[in-house]
Amino acid sequence: MGAQALRWSWCRILFPATMPIVAAASVSAQTARTDTSTTAFDVGHVHVILRQNTANEVVAANVYLVGGTQQLTPQNAGVEVLMLAASEDGTRKFSKETLRRITARTGATIVIRPGVDWTEFGVRALRQSFDSSWAVLADRLVQPRLDSIDVDRARQQMLTNALQADADPDAAVTHLAEGLLYAGHAYRLDPEGTPTSLRA
Numbered sequence: 001m002g003a004q005a006l007r008w009s010w011c012r013i014l015f016p017a018t019m020p021i022v023a024a025a026s027v028s029a030q031t032a033r034t035d036t037s038t039t040a041f042d043v044g045h046v047h048v049i050l051r052q053n054t055a056n057e058v059v060a061a062n063v064y065l066v067g068g069t070q071q072l073t074p075q076n077a078g079v080e081v082l083m084l085a086a087s088e089d090g091t092r093k094f095s096k097e098t099l100r101r102i103t104a105r106t107g108a109t110i111v112i113r114p115g116v117d118w119t120e121f122g123v124r125a126l127r128q129s130f131d132s133s134w135a136v137l138a139d140r141l142v143q144p145r146l147d148s149i150d151v152d153r154a155r156q157q158m159l160t161n162a163l164q165a166d167a168d169p170d171a172a173v174t175h176l177a178e179g180l181l182y183a184g185h186a187y188r189l190d191p192e193g194t195p196t197s198l199r200a
Contacts, residue, residue: 059130062111062122063141069116069186075200078158078193081114084121086154087144094139096150108133110140114191159198166195 037052090096106129113120125133182188
């Protein structure tokens with residue numbers, strides 16, 4: 001068999017095997033382009049990205065507080081998370097007991113996930129009870145009571161977590177490496193605070 005014939009036989013063997021992969025990638029790309037379950041719109045001055053998932057009845061709504069560690073200093077690291085955590089103990093509209101009763105009745109979970117670029121403050125709830133769950137999240141965000149006792153309790157919990165993290169060798173090495181890698185940059189700060197900043 002000549003070189004030309006050998007080359008063509010390899011083409012016949014390889015290309016039919018790869019055609020389904022190329023076709024599947026093409027179909028996936030078309031599906032991604034025609035995705036109509038995600039929409040973006042503005043409500044007032046808030047940009048909303050809505051992604052509908054009809055597979056279950058769970059609704060996840062997140063508010064992203066932009067800034068993250070860009071707004072922090074070594075002295076106040078963790079303050080944003082502290083305020084959001086302390087809002088669990090009551091707002092101007094809902095007492096601590098009422099907040100807990102609503103979240104227990106609706107099965108809602110409030111999520112606080114700090115990051116270096118933003119802090120995610122969200123709620124996970126069932127579709128039928130989303131309105132009451134959203135009211136709790138919104139009130140915690142814009143009207144927290146922030147009594148000194150509640151703030152101190154949240155601070156002590158965060159301080160305990162920070163001290164436990166410092167006692168973990170892997171976490172300590174990671175924190176040290178990030179401090180060296182991001183020296184002089186806001187990313188070196190821990191958005192959840194350090195024992196020093198939480199004691200201040």
